[in-house]
Amino acid sequence: MTNDLQALTQALRDFAQARDWEQFHSPKNLASALSVEAAELLEHFQWLTEAQSRDLPADKRAEIGTEIADVFLYLLQLADKLGIDVIAAARSKMLVNARKYPEPPVLPPG
Amino acid sequence: MTNDLQALTQALRDFAQARDWEQFHSPKNLASALSVEAAELLEHFQWLTEAQSRDLPADKRAEIGTEIADVFLYLLQLADKLGIDVIAAARSKMLVNARKYPEPPVLPPG
Amino acid sequence: MTNDLQALTQALRDFAQARDWEQFHSPKNLASALSVEAAELLEHFQWLTEAQSRDLPADKRAEIGTEIADVFLYLLQLADKLGIDVIAAARSKMLVNARKYPEPPVLPPG
Amino acid sequence: MTNDLQALTQALRDFAQARDWEQFHSPKNLASALSVEAAELLEHFQWLTEAQSRDLPADKRAEIGTEIADVFLYLLQLADKLGIDVIAAARSKMLVNARKYPEPPVLPPG
Numbered sequence: 001m002t003n004d005l006q007a008l009t010q011a012l013r014d015f016a017q018a019r020d021w022e023q024f025h026s027p028k029n030l031a032s033a034l035s036v037e038a039a040e041l042l043e044h045f046q047w048l049t050e051a052q053s054r055d056l057p058a059d060k061r062a063e064i065g066t067e068i069a070d071v072f073l074y075l076l077q078l079a080d081k082l083g084i085d086v087i088a089a090a091r092s093k094m095l096v097n098a099r100k101y102p103e104p105p106v107l108p109p110g
Numbered sequence: 111m112t113n114d115l116q117a118l119t120q121a122l123r124d125f126a127q128a129r130d131w132e133q134f135h136s137p138k139n140l141a142s143a144l145s146v147e148a149a150e151l152l153e154h155f156q157w158l159t160e161a162q163s164r165d166l167p168a169d170k171r172a173e174i175g176t177e178i179a180d181v182f183l184y185l186l187q188l189a190d191k192l193g194i195d196v197i198a199a200a201r202s203k204m205l206v207n208a209r210k211y212p213e214p215p216v217l218p219p220g
Numbered sequence: 221m222t223n224d225l226q227a228l229t230q231a232l233r234d235f236a237q238a239r240d241w242e243q244f245h246s247p248k249n250l251a252s253a254l255s256v257e258a259a260e261l262l263e264h265f266q267w268l269t270e271a272q273s274r275d276l277p278a279d280k281r282a283e284i285g286t287e288i289a290d291v292f293l294y295l296l297q298l299a300d301k302l303g304i305d306v307i308a309a310a311r312s313k314m315l316v317n318a319r320k321y322p323e324p325p326v327l328p329p330g
Numbered sequence: 331m332t333n334d335l336q337a338l339t340q341a342l343r344d345f346a347q348a349r350d351w352e353q354f355h356s357p358k359n360l361a362s363a364l365s366v367e368a369a370e371l372l373e374h375f376q377w378l379t380e381a382q383s384r385d386l387p388a389d390k391r392a393e394i395g396t397e398i399a400d401v402f403l404y405l406l407q408l409a410d411k412l413g414i415d416v417i418a419a420a421r422s423k424m425l426v427n428a429r430k431y432p433e434p435p436v437l438p439p440g
Contacts, residue, residue: 002112004197011204018213024377027174028155028163031148032252032376034181035259038141038148039369041188045138046362047354050269053138056192064137065194068185069203071144072196075181078151082166084175086182087114093179094121103128134267142266142362145369149259156252157244160379222332224417231424238433247394248375248383251368254401258361258368261408265358273358276412284357285414289423291364291405292416295398298371302386304395306402307334313399314341323348 002087009080012073027081034074041067112197119190122183137191144184151177222307229300232293247301254294261287332417339410342403357411364404371397 016022044064045053056064079086126132154174155163166174189196236242264284265273276284299306346352374394375383386394409416 002114004112005114008197008200008204015204015207019211020214026160026163027166028158028160029376031152031155031163032372035145035148035152035255036369036373036376038145038181039255039366042141042145042362043366045141046359046366048138050136050138053136053141054191056137061192061194064192065189065199066203066206068189068192068194068196069199071148071181071185072200073203075178075185076200079175079178081164082171082174082178084171084178086178087118089175089179090118090182090186093176093183094118094125096176097125101129104130139266142262145365146259146263146266149256149365152252153256156249156256222334224332225334228417228420228424235424235427239431240434246380246383247386248378248380251372251375251383255365255368255372258365258401262361262365265361268358270356270358273356273361274411276357281412281414284412285409285419286423286426288405288409288412288414288416289419291368291401292420293423295401295405296420299395299398301384302391302394302398304391304398306398307338309395309399310338310402310406313396313403314338314345316396317345321349324350 005076005086008073009076012077013080016077025077025081027078030074030078030081034071034078037067037070037074041071115186115196118183119186122187123190126187135187135191137188140184140188140191144181144188147177147180147184151181225296225306228293229296232297233300236297245297245301247298250294250298250301254291254298257287257290257294261291335406335416338403339406342407343410346407355407355411357408360404360408360411364401364408367397367400367404371401 016025041064044060044067075086079089126135151174154170154177185196189199236245261284264280264287295306299309346355371394374390374397405416409419
């Protein structure tokens with residue numbers, strides 16, 4: 001994992017420990033919190049058209065950035081509890097996806 | 111953003127482009143897919159006790175690692191579409207959280 | 221609550237009891253399962269356009285009916301555990317919504 | 331479907347029509363809103379133990395009743411758009427579940 005992600009993960013550990021929140025941070029509860037944050041992110045989009053979602057005003061984009069951060073922070077905490085390296089897991093999954101959905105051939109012009 | 115995340119983001123762009131999937135990847139749809147993957151992650155935990163979730167067998171942990179990867183890959187794609195740096199957003203949100211939930215004082219012994 | 225809903229609720233109680241599943245059916249776990257089923261329902265729509273979602277083929281509609289049933293069955297079980305009458309709760313909420321979003325005036329023609 | 335559910339469904343139609351919200355109520359969007367409400371329901375439970383969730387204080391129970399209503403109202407609207415009878419769908423699914431998870435035999439004492 002990269003230095004940035006390791007530093008974030010360590011900061012999250014320190015944050016939870018200083019507040020005695022580790023008792024609440026079972027993987028079960030973190031997965032639940034992650035899912036709730038993902039829904040808060042989705043809520044911003046639920047009544048927009050797809051076209052509107054591709055062209056958000058700056059203030060809306062900033063709010064959504066905060067929700068993305070919330071999802072990411074719980075994802076890092078859950079991965080940390082389970083000893084999972086998110087970068088390595090993502091790379092492995094991309095290889096699986098590449099086999100599952102082979103690239104279509106590029107057709108010659110004409 | 112770190113090199114690892116930049117490389118993953120670029121690989122995701124290339125993957126979608128080669129399959130002509132960009133038409134489906136509106137931020138609205140990506141937020142929906144992210145939420146669905148977060149629920150698939152949660153599904154692994156729904157009937158476990160918290161204690162069981164803290165002590166998963168290796169095979170279960172591997173399956174969950176794959177779900178974490180799915181969430182992460184959609185999160186990176188959504189952030190990329192919106193021009194959001196997930197590391198910077200996460201750091202900002204941690205500062206907000208630190209103000210919102212101040213560290214309790216360490217009490218002297220006795 | 222109506223006879224139909226009471227009968228369904230009783231059938232769900234009997235079903236869980238006969239399988240000794242009550243130990244798993246804490247409100248926390250049922251809320252989690254409900255959320256997971258709602259995401260499985262959403263999954264059917266995630267790559268469709270809104271227009272496509274308004275014009276589903278019959279087989280897709282049948283699959284979605286099954287997911288709707290899954291959400292409904294967990295909703296009834298959760299409400300039952302908490303002693304909540306879903307019909308009464310729905311009516312109350314509609315009154316709240318009517319105050320929150322007043323009906324716009326009908327403008328006279330011309 | 332029962333009279334109560336038919337009346338609720340009709341009230342939801344009238345409510346949306348009077349506010350010109352039908353344009354937003356594609357099945358895709360309703361499924362998204364349903365999923366978001368299910369997560370708001372789950373949020374009440376995320377840091378509770380299962381034991382706490384089985385023994386909620388009255389005010390918390392009332393708040394959760396409101397969230398259950400929100401989920402139910404979107405479920406009815408989505409089912410209405412798709413022409414699905416939720417009671418019939420629930421009964422069918424219970425038959426499927428009964429075949430999938432056969433009742434364990436009752437063992438004789440001793």
